[in-house]
Amino acid sequence: MHWADNLVKDLEGKQLVSTGISPSGPIHVGNMREILTGDMIYKAALKKGLDSRFIYLCDDIDPLRKVYPFLDQTYSAYVGYPLSSIPAPDGGPSYSEYFLKPFLEALSKIDVNVEVIRTTGLYREGRFERSIRIVVEKREKIREILQDLSGREIEENWFPYNPRCRRCGRINSTVVTSFDLPLIHYRCSCGNEGSSDIRKDEGKMPWRVEWPAKWFELGVTIEPFGKDHGAAGGSYDTGKRIAEEVFGIKAPVPLIYERIFLKGVGVMHSSTGISIPASDMVNYAPPQILRFIIARTNPGRHINFDPGAGLLNLVDEFEKYQKAYDGLEEVKDDDYREVYEYSRIQGRESRSGISFRHLVTLVQIYTTPHDLLRIMKKSGYEGDKLDDEMAWEIQIARNWISKYAPDIVKFRVMPEDYRANLNQDEKDILREFVQQAINIKWTPEDIHNAVHEILKKRNVPPKEGFGSFYKAIIGKEQGPRLGYFLSNMDRNFVIKRLEYNISA
Template sequence: MHWADVIASELIEISSSHRIATGISPSGHIHLGNLREMVTADAVRRALIDAGGKAEMIYIADDLDPLRRRYPFLPEKYSEYVGMPLCNIPDPSGCHESYSEHFLQPFLESLEILGIPVEVRRASEMYRQGLYEPAIKLSLREKDKIAQIIREVTGRELEDDWYPFMPLCEKCGRINTTTVTGFDDHWIYYSCKCGNAGRVSYRGGGKLSWRLDWVARWRILQITCEPFGKDHAAAGGSYDTGKRLAREVFDYPPPYPVPYEWIHLKGKGAMKSSKGIVIPVREFIEAIPPEIVRYIIIRVKPEKHIDFDPGFGLLEIIDEFEEKIFERDRSVQLSLVKEVKYSEVPFRHLIVVGQIANWDTERTLEILERNGYKRNEIAEDVERRLKYCKVWLEKYAPETLKFKIISGKVELGDEEKKFVERYSEKLNDNMSAEEIHTLVYEVAKEVGIDANKAFKAIYRILVGKEQGPRVGYFIKSLGVDWVKKRFHEAY
């Protein structure tokens, strides 16, 4: 049984209707690692619906979170914004109304392309609308009980004057430099490290500290299931405190947890926008078809980490996807976005043909027809995936997969010349790609040249390098007659 179906079946035993929460702080480029949360939640959502239940997904943008430090991708001047909520900081690129929207918008666009329907809630709006007011009042009233639970679960000592609320200083605009000094029914009183002291309202005057904010939103949004990163899932982590706070303070059952592991970028470590080790989602989905992006995540159980290599490693994942697509594999099924029509042309093959055709769709289709594909069966799919092949090749492909067809004379030894001459004579238009490939070995044997040298000679003539795409379908794709002419011209 697929992991998403296992979770769905357990959820359905609790209730037939579910609200699944996701939340990512828009503090930098939202990247492939963050996407694991969204895709995991969406797989569960779809599995629930397939099992006859109802499910909705909510995405909470934590735009009231303070900027923690000036990240390497930010200009010097951003040091002065550290501690201010992301929704109150200007867009570093100047194109959106705030810092948080700059990173949020492209991410939301990506979700649409990935077929992930979400109800978007911004923390800043929820606080301003007063949705958190009862939770803030409850948290302030019960702060000693809350502090006791946090002490017990985390082993962390909290000061007696600790409050689970972060007032937003009206003078300096910071949210992490203030201390609550008291509260009544209408106001929360505070002092700030900047020297200011004052009062803020329950509606938009600040936010609950993370562990409380999380639990409060479970109740406000009636959340029943939530995937979260392994840091929150650790013993004494925020889910452990959340469970107790939910039951003992908020009188709400904690949501069904789906902890997930990180996505590592092969050879570089866990993706973290603060460290600059990221593939931004918006950029990635221009290079990879959405079903493959989903499949990278859905094929692996959430509790296992993913070591992702956007080069050869990705090609292997695509091979696997293409092998399974016609078998009704569950991971593939949960990855497909809408009703995409998939043809049998492998991605690897499209990369070669696309380069030969200089990414022209018409020429690509002509070549594929020559390779035995039926145009009406592949045209729509080829047109769609060819765009991805081009971008992927430019951005992520290993150099060895790239080639350019050359012209003019090529220096060859006598042995090589003899081979190419004989090979060219024997090549004919009716041969299959496989026959063209086998012919290399036959002719090499006949003229007494090492097969390796024979292949290298072919590549040197066609692409000016000693390696290239598999010779059989490469020559078939280029067209046998054209290749014969090229051989003739080369020596």
């Protein structure tokens, strides 16, 4: 049983699946495990017939913690300010919206339909007033829970609410001196003394208190989160006890997921600059691939993400699942149907029958829409013109080649007057192929078999023998799969190019 179906199989009644990411910087591919795990749980609940909702809590009232590598030093003046109250890097009014907008646009491209709730709005609208009153009243109980689970003494001046200073604007530099609800009085390190109204966005609860307060106020029943929150004594353990012992509710069903690593670099994190923005990735890879990475991997296993050659192999694997779903191939995965269903993007299944790897080859041979359409029709494309969907797939292939494709994948067809440096054995291989070429059925399989037979007869290793063709046409010793590569070019063009190279 697929992991998402397994999570909801025993649940009954209304379900609210919640996810949350702080827009402190570019929301990256690593963050996508949170939102896509939640999306798949939500869809599993709907499939089971449960009345369900799916929300994304944008923690835009969180303070800016430091000047991150992607910010200039002018942001040192805003450390401690709520993200929603900081100017954006492009000069716009909201730092949090600057990073949230491209993320939401990326979600629309990968079939994630989620209700977005901004935490600043919850405070501003007074949604947390009840929770804040409860945690202030039961603050000693919360202190006891935090100390018990963390094993350390909580500071004497700790309070379950952090006022925002009216003078300096910071939310992390105040100390509560007294309270007379709905007002909480404070003293700030800037020297100011004032009061915050808990019915407005004039402060916030600490994270470990705010999280169960969200469960309480919104009615969250399921929440996926990273293993850092799920560690023993971590924020879920404290949140669970606060939920049960302070708010009197049952904590949401948890699903702890592992992290996504960027191959050869490490854990993706905006604060370190090690990341690929999710908004970028949907323009550099078929969008269903982001879903496929999450759908096919048990949440308890980490993912190594390789945007280069690894991504090309991943797309190949997804296309095998797609064919298996259509009854055209077999894959070694008992849950292949569910994996494909959770991966696909409704209305965007490729209708061309042209694989992404094939497309990567085609766009490097043909540059005009007219030529691409002509050769794609030979490969199964049925349209009389390149429709918007196909044009989008072509652009993704080109984007990926320009930014992430390894050198072995990239090539260009050399000019007509280019002559490769070939030895006599290589010329003999090409000569024999030219002699047969007019009678070969111009398909990938037949071309491959013809070349393979020539090499076998001459006792030449395939890699070495294929290299003579690549040298003559693209000036490299390696290239795309030879049968597909040659079949996508005009037979006469190939023959003339090879004849020119063996004539000297």
